[in-house]
Amino acid sequence: MSVLLPRGLIVSLTPSPQSPWQHTQDVVRLAAAAQAGGAVAVKVDGPDAVRAVKRSVPGLPVLAVSIDGSHGGAVRITPTVRHAAALAEAGADVVELEADSAARRHDGQDLAELIASFAALGRPVKAGVAGVEDARTAVAAGAAMVSSSTMGYPARPHTGPLPDLALVAALVANTGVPVVAERGYATPSDARAAFTAGAHAVVVGSAITDPVWLTARFAAVA
Incomplete structure (x- = not known):
């Protein structure tokens, strides 16, 4: 996995x-900017x-x-094998699910x-988890990496401060696969x-790509 996804920023x-x-086209321009800035990968939504x-x-x-x-009436991250297959067929290097x-x-x-079923599609699977138990289940089932990407989503609201470095450290200590720090x-x-806690990669979103969020942070101190 480290060959496919070098250590660094996603x-x-x-x-x-x-x-x-x-x-x-906005996503494409942002991807080009991320590559120029040194990102090792990008994360996108949809085929x-x-x-x-x-x-x-x-x-x-x-x-x-x-x-x-x-599927099921709630928003999920890659809810079914059909969704995963569409991503794989589109050329995704890694398919992620909640x-x-x-x-x-x-x-x-x-x-x-x-x-x-996702792993059988022939693409590495990244499993977003909220705890070690689900991470172990994911790895045993074939996930190639785990991340803290479900923290803060409506399905499992996060009540503590973010980022959750304790979760990252726990995943590093208990899973044996690359851990991606996220949220x-x-x-x-x-x-x-x-990275000090042992993460192989870190995902950053709004703090790089959302001008409204960035502007609001500065405006709040005026």
Whole structure:
């Protein structure tokens, strides 16, 4: 996995609702900027974005999700094998899913079986988890890496401060696969702390790609 995804920064290009950069061409421009700035990969939402980035920014690894609320009535990160297959067919280098066993049971799914089905598509699977137990389940089922990417999502609200460096350290100590630190990483100091905790990569989104969020942070001190 380290050959596919070197240690470093992953820029998430999944747009927040307030971002003005919602279209595929916006994602492509942001991907090119991320590559020029030294990112080792980008994260995008949906097969159209995967195809566009792979075509326009060659050599840049793409992690892909499908954020979709059509299965089970709740928004999930890559809810079904059908969603994962579409990402793989579009050329995603890594397919990511929300590896929350309780949420998946609510949807009538078994987490281990779902991850095994994703892995059978021939792409490495990145499992976003909120704790060590789900991480172990994900790795045993075939996940190639785990991350803290579900922290703060509606399915499992996070009540503590972000970023959760204790979770990163726990995943490093208990999983035996590369760990990606994700959710709430807003400064270089945050990212450095995650690497110190043993993370293989750190995902940063709004703090790089969302001008509304960035502007609001500065405006708040006026």
